[in-house]
Amino acid sequence: MSDSDADKTMSISDADSKEMYEESSKKRRLSDSTESSSVSPECKRLCSVTKNTPGSPDRDEDGAPKHSTESEDSLSIPGKKITKIASLDLPPKLNKWERKHIENLNISIVYAPNTKPLDLIQCGEIKNYEETENIIELKKYIQKSPIMANLRSLDHVYTSFSELSSESLWEMAPNEDEKLSMIPAWVPEQHMIWFYRFHCQAQEFGNQLYLVLKRRENGCNILGSHVQSLFETFAGMFGLKSGLSSVPCLEIDTKRINRLDIMGAADIIFPCKMFSPFQEVKQGTQHPSVVAVCEVKRDCPKLTQRDSPLSSRNCTKLKINSKDSAERISSTTDSKASHHETLQHLDDKIIGQHGGELLFHYPDTIKKGKIFGLIVQETQVTFTMLEMSAEQYNDIVEGNILQHKSGDRPTLKVSKPYDYLKTRDREFIIEAFIKLAMLQRTII
Structure with missing residues (x-):
């Protein structure tokens, strides 16, 4: 294969990849737009901190919150930032x-x-x-x-x-x-x-x-x-x-x-x-x-x-x-x-x-x-x-x-x-x- 043919092949491949990437990005933007239109900003903010659905990763079977295993969870409040430290960080004695x-x-x-x-x-x-x-x-x-x-x-x-x-x-x-x-x-x-x-x-x-x-x-x-x-x-x-x-x-x-x-x-x-x-x-x-x-x-x-x-x-x-x-x-x-x-x-x-x-x-x-x-x-x-x-x-x-x-x-x-x-x-x-x-x- 000549150098010019190789360059053409690479250009075609790059074009295909670019087209696939743009199509994927368009679908993702459409999905985000649909979700944001169905959920209020306040509810969306709260849901990002914890899910209220029983059986979810952050809740037990009764819907009660589980103790976090991470080092800390952050929640934004006007004027201040609250950091919740995991319970496991403090020894009981x-x-x-x-x-x-x-x-x-x-x-x-x-x-x-x-x-x-x-x-x-x-x-x-x-x-x-x-x-x-x-x-x-x-x-x-x-x-x-x-x-x-x-x-x-x-x-x-x-x-x-x-x-x-x-x-x-x-x-x-x-x-x-x-x-x-x-x-x-x-x-x-x-x-x-x-x-x-x-x-x-x-x-x-x-x-x-x-x-x-x-x-x-x-x-x-x-x-x-x-x-x-x-x-x-x-x-x-x-x-x-x-x-x-x-x-x-x-x-x-x-x-x-x-x-x-x-x-x-x-x-x-x-x-x-x-x-x-x-x-x-x-x-x-x-x-x-x-x-x-x-x-x-x-x-x-x-x-x-x-x-x-x-x-x-x-x-x-x-x-x-x-x-x-x-x-x-x-x-x-x-x-x-x-x-x-x-x-x-x-x-x-x-x-x-x-x-x-x-x-x-x-x-x-x-x-x-x-x-x-x-x-x-x-x-x-x-x-x-x-x-x-x-x-x-x-x-x-x-x-x-x-x-x-x-x-x-x-x-x-x-x-x-x-x-x-x-x-x-x-x-x-x-x-x-x-x-x-x-x-x-x-x-x-």
């Missing part, structure tokens, strides 16, 4: 939750290492100068006390809890003068009762710390209950009490999240208005209104490979962007370039479980639109706050997650860890605990 489950609920995780714990707790509040003065005054008297002076004596030997020995605590033992005079003469009268409680709890904390260290030195394991008891005693020094909310008194609770029954329980609940006859407790709940939710882990934070020291080049880059990144380091939806700016001391499982616990107790919080949390890892404390509106919470419960801009999303803010056996870190913990203790006794 909180201790199986991970960071991705919090992010799937459209909650932004924000790392705020430069925000002081007290500033995190007071965020958004109207400045109360009288309360601030009380916190400063109580902190000043605490720092002057002989007991805290003894605790500061650990600084020259303390590097980490795992290396602390019971022999280092001998300097913390009270002398005879401290045993006779539990309340120093320089304490104002209005603070005497408060200081008396502080003194008693501080003595108990020193005893527990000694017993925990002796247990380890004798070859026994330090259990999570020991770490929890030690922390509760330390918090009690500043008036923050857990009451009957800690293990083993706290029962497994069930809450509705994303139209699923999720089971779980926090390690410690710090309730509002301890021992008050005026505190209202909701029918069927275990505790009064919640001031803070606490998760306790036996082990100290584990550094991963991504937490290796930054190179000088990266440090320079972070320094330039510190204004934007220091206060806000968001979740996986943000740029991958800031992998060094992620949470270094909390793994995905702790974030997921604690975030779920805050979500659990959000309806019982004493503060409008936010609930406080604590994560204890050995002797290191991280302060957290979950902030969202009542509408956003209801959307999460019902499984209608609103896709907003990052500024409109629910936010889980996380501080850096503070070791309560280090004087430098303890300065920030004391004022935050005094504030939380005041909230326990405040009617809001």
Whole structure:
């Protein structure tokens, strides 16, 4: 066959294909036109989301909707977009939750290492100068006390809890003068009762710390209950009490999240208005209104490979962007370039479980639109706050997650860890605990 004959054959073939394609397109347009003329636009939009016919792929034999197996279904609404997350995305037990489950609920995780714990707790509040003065005054008297002076004596030997020995605590033992005079003469009268409680709890904390260290030195394991008891005693020094909310008194609770029954329980609940006859407790709940939710882990934070020291080049880059990144380091939806700016001391499982616990107790919080949390890892404390509106919470419960801009999303803010056996870190913990203790006794 000559080249000219081949070209003719190809032209004829191309023409036939083009004619068949145009005929097929014409039939398809005719079919679409017929369908659209018989179905109203509103009905057509609804039908595209779900079919109401029994036995269809999206319905069971009775016509009831089946659970979606896809990751999400979208439905357009004027002004907003609703995303329905599949029920299978959330484990039925909180201790199986991970960071991705919090992010799937459209909650932004924000790392705020430069925000002081007290500033995190007071965020958004109207400045109360009288309360601030009380916190400063109580902190000043605490720092002057002989007991805290003894605790500061650990600084020259303390590097980490795992290396602390019971022999280092001998300097913390009270002398005879401290045993006779539990309340120093320089304490104002209005603070005497408060200081008396502080003194008693501080003595108990020193005893527990000694017993925990002796247990380890004798070859026994330090259990999570020991770490929890030690922390509760330390918090009690500043008036923050857990009451009957800690293990083993706290029962497994069930809450509705994303139209699923999720089971779980926090390690410690710090309730509002301890021992008050005026505190209202909701029918069927275990505790009064919640001031803070606490998760306790036996082990100290584990550094991963991504937490290796930054190179000088990266440090320079972070320094330039510190204004934007220091206060806000968001979740996986943000740029991958800031992998060094992620949470270094909390793994995905702790974030997921604690975030779920805050979500659990959000309806019982004493503060409008936010609930406080604590994560204890050995002797290191991280302060957290979950902030969202009542509408956003209801959307999460019902499984209608609103896709907003990052500024409109629910936010889980996380501080850096503070070791309560280090004087430098303890300065920030004391004022935050005094504030939380005041909230326990405040009617809001």
